[in-house]
Amino acid sequence: MIYLDNAATTYPKPEKVIETINFHLRNLGGSTGRGQSQWAIEISRKVYDVRTKVAQLLGVNDPLRVIFTYNATYAINMVLKGLLKPGDRVILSSMEHNAVVRPLRNLEKRGVELVFIPCNAEGVINLDTLRNQARQGAKLITVLGASNVSGTIQPIAEIGKISYDNDILFLVDGAQLAGFEPVEIDNWHIDAFAFTGHKGFYGPQGTGGVVLSSRLASLLEPLIEGGTGSKSEEEYQPVFLPDKFESGTLNSTGIIGLGAGIDFLLENGMDTIASHERMLRDYLIENLEMEKSINMFGLLDSQKTTGILSFNVKNQDISTITNILDRVYGIMVRGGLHCSPLAHKTLGSFPYGTIRCSFSHFNTQDELLYFSQSLKEILRRG
Numbered sequence: 001m002i003y004l005d006n007a008a009t010t011y012p013k014p015e016k017v018i019e020t021i022n023f024h025l026r027n028l029g030g031s032t033g034r035g036q037s038q039w040a041i042e043i044s045r046k047v048y049d050v051r052t053k054v055a056q057l058l059g060v061n062d063p064l065r066v067i068f069t070y071n072a073t074y075a076i077n078m079v080l081k082g083l084l085k086p087g088d089r090v091i092l093s094s095m096e097h098n099a100v101v102r103p104l105r106n107l108e109k110r111g112v113e114l115v116f117i118p119c120n121a122e123g124v125i126n127l128d129t130l131r132n133q134a135r136q137g138a139k140l141i142t143v144l145g146a147s148n149v150s151g152t153i154q155p156i157a158e159i160g161k162i163s164y165d166n167d168i169l170f171l172v173d174g175a176q177l178a179g180f181e182p183v184e185i186d187n188w189h190i191d192a193f194a195f196t197g198h199k200g201f202y203g204p205q206g207t208g209g210v211v212l213s214s215r216l217a218s219l220l221e222p223l224i225e226g227g228t229g230s231k232s233e234e235e236y237q238p239v240f241l242p243d244k245f246e247s248g249t250l251n252s253t254g255i256i257g258l259g260a261g262i263d264f265l266l267e268n269g270m271d272t273i274a275s276h277e278r279m280l281r282d283y284l285i286e287n288l289e290m291e292k293s294i295n296m297f298g299l300l301d302s303q304k305t306t307g308i309l310s311f312n313v314k315n316q317d318i319s320t321i322t323n324i325l326d327r328v329y330g331i332m333v334r335g336g337l338h339c340s341p342l343a344h345k346t347l348g349s350f351p352y353g354t355i356r357c358s359f360s361h362f363n364t365q366d367e368l369l370y371f372s373q374s375l376k377e378i379l380r381r382g
């Protein structure tokens, strides 16, 4: 099988991740922050090490500001629902994923005002419009770091500056950016950076989190409360980090596996992997651009995108093509709207969506050559 759906979740996972999880499940009982047994202490230390790795990779110096959740969606909900109140104004881009749009639409029903900033047909945000809206005031600006549909990378540092100059909190949905390009949360004035562990960090599903600024951490109400293993004599939730936002048993197995994924990323070089994915994207564009019926979406300049390419085919049904690719040729891509109807409206591919190919360290040019030949064969047969 050829797997080209790495924007959904990277596959295969590195051997190191599998071995680490296997070792942890076999050899370490106990639970993070619970009790003083040798194993409980060992697990707590390992989880703290991963917190440190995430903090270093994302440009913050305090690992306790890294909050682990189950995925980016949980992290984003935690921030939006813990912060926003009726009457608050939120500025967001027209490329956002439903992980942001759906909770915001729900909050809108309760009196939160939403202001959408248009992005152009290549998915790039209009900074002048954003600046004008920010001058009118808002509680929060939320923008995704990179699009899961077109791979378009947003100018996060510049948006952070606009947020900072206007004293507005800044949330970044970093699900597609983390692990692909260096991120500098503190230098870019980001108050909340949501990440997921199972994409560019090469970790297992069920891992992710959010890195919070100290000012947002003190403003934010926790989404859930409960046992933290700390201050157990008290009936009230601790207010210190990360315990304020980490109630219940942590997915320590997954988090330690995530740490191994980050090690894999750093050993192979984040830059080297990103260059490899960009080379594959260029190679696919080259192979498909002569096909008159294929229409590509987003930026063609791969230096400004992640390793994602989206296209559709004139007068052809997307799900028929993706099914044939899967069942006949053994190639897995993702067709449809990718949980991002707003992004497809912006790019001009709504309501049918696109066929999305997304790459990882493990894909090769040979796989893409086979993919291109298979696709052309399907198109010729009609």
Ligand SMILES: Cc1ncc(COP(=O)(O)O)c(C=O)c1O
Pocket: 007, 008, 070, 071, 072, 073, 074, 097, 099, 144, 146, 147, 148, 173, 175, 176, 195, 196, 197, 208
């Ligand atoms: C841009 C973007 N935001 C948020 C998410 C949600 O991530 P998770 O599945 O980890 O909750 C995704 C997942 O595909 C995504 O691509």
